[in-house]
Amino acid sequence: MDKNDCIDTLVSTSLDLQRQTSFQRSAILKEICTSLAASKGELAQLITEESKKPIKYAMQEVSRSIHTFEIASEEAKRKPQEFFDLDWTKGPAKQGIVKCFPIGPVIGITPFNFPLNLVAHKLAPAIAAGCPILIKPSPKTPNVAHQLIEIANQSGTIPGSAICLELSNDEVHELVQDDRFGALSFTGSAAVGWQLKNKAGKKRVTLELGGNAGAILTPTADLEVAVKRCTTGGFAYSGQVCIHTQRIYVHHSLYDQFVEDYLVEISKLKLGDLMDPSTDFGEMITEESAIRVQEWIDEAIDQGATLLTGGKREGSMVHPTVLTNTLPSMRVVREEVFGPVVIVEKYQELEEAVASINDSSYGLQAGIFTDSQSEIQYAFHNMQTGAVIVNDVPTYRADQMPYGGIKDSGFGREGVKYAIRELMEPRLLVY
CATH class of the missing domain: 3.40.309.10 (Aldehyde Dehydrogenase; Chain A, domain 2)
Structure with missing residues (x-):
């Protein structure tokens, strides 16, 4: 299947994903945790080989990735919703319900420095939210991303709903302008991130960029x-x-x-x-x-x-x-x-x-x-x-916390719960 066919298939899974229950999404995420834990040594070695990261830090990254999916398996059961009365003004006493629905297909672009956990921070929220996702990994560390997507696909995701494609810069710019995608989540350099945001049109955009902390x-x-x-x-x-x-x-x-x-x-x-x-x-x-x-x-x-x-x-x-x-x-x-x-x-x-x-x-x-x-x-x-x-350095990050910057350092927030919110659209029912 060529790249265009893969993308067509990805987009076509949106409705089936929207119909999934919270239980089903949570179960898939738990299964990914189990598979990651079983492959911890192999994945850490692959991270070290591709990214030149010392093995002790690679092992920590795999552990963090497992935790990221564990968090997502819990947050998948906590879809945001709100109930309220609409009788604050004269007229018929109505009520309102706000529920959140998946925003649709997502583009996730990741760098080389955390080739497993930063892909996890795109993939896990997308599964929890019910969104198909295309991962574009760093050309320096593609195999780690491919391995994670393979694990996800063996853990019960709808076939074709999570794919990993190695794309050229021109292909990325073309993809970002594709109106079939509802969101772009980018982690990388500030220069590239803001450039892609300018091309993203009406998409929901999350940028996790750099800094001089x-x-x-x-x-x-x-x-x-x-x-x-x-x-x-x-x-x-x-x-x-x-x-x-x-x-x-x-x-x-x-x-x-x-x-x-x-x-x-x-x-x-x-x-x-x-x-x-x-x-x-x-x-x-x-x-x-x-x-x-x-x-x-x-x-x-x-x-x-x-x-x-x-x-x-x-x-x-x-x-x-x-x-x-x-x-x-x-x-x-x-x-x-x-x-x-x-x-x-x-x-x-x-x-x-x-x-x-x-x-x-x-x-x-x-x-x-x-x-x-x-x-x-x-x-x-x-x-x-x-x-x-x-009493710690700015290098500290817990994977459940809201994470992101201001000024040139970013736009929106990651952290599993917050990333899920970025991938959902509120809808109001009045009755």
Whole structure:
């Protein structure tokens, strides 16, 4: 069957999916969980082979994916609905019921960095909502996506209602303009995401994009916790994470001690065989990506930044790099590095640090390490981000939470329950 026939079949399953009961959808999602658990080692190995992700992080990704489908199996039974009286004004006393119906076929476009769980975050809500879905995976990691779709199709989905197609950029742009699709869910770069949104017409669009996420350490921060979490947030999977901890702002009273401890903790990261469960750090996805990151590091140093550690590239490996004395205009500060680079700067007042977080075209998540409720509330009410994470890095994500950004970082929200809502249309009955 060619691509056009696959898409025709996908679209034709909409009515059958709409007729499914919540029980049926939930049962399919539970069966996918069972199959994923049975294939955990095999899937983790495939993730590592395709994405160059250390096996310990690949195993975590499979576990998260299972949890994503578990959440969806529960949320499939909680379709949003509302009952209310319409007797607030003069006239006949009527009642209203709002129920939500599937929006129709969905396009799900995913990147390479979480090739299983980010596909799960498109597929699971679509199944729970009763929508057919076409997954367009990253060309760097297509086999993981194909494997997940195969598992779904063996778990009771209606034949042809979930497909994975490898498409060219031109084919994607054509598909996004296809009026038979009711929604587009895209995870990837800001430039591509906003371009696709502009072409999507009347479709419901969800964009989960990138950023230059920051964390703040206040005087009451637990330094030991902050050092460990900022090491993971800054360098897990070589920083190729959209909520990678890229900027750290440390109160001047803690700055020297934090930097000293941080560099020691970074030095403990183990580089080596990606299939070794003890390996923490490895190559970037391509040498081209590594060259770009190296260029940004060199550019920052040429413009006056101080290199505290790293700054060296070997093929597609960029060693963990920390810079200070940076300027807001430097690309390592204002753009999304998407690599193992962290900038650390000191501040005097919390307002100054929050202003630095906000001095960005992005706004995905931010972290604040503090023991002060007033500082937490100030950050929450003043940070221009989709989420504020307390006593952890912005790299934190639980798969059931609403997840998404503002400004250039996104449009709409993911997180299973919230993604399901994006794929449903409310309809009112008055009687």
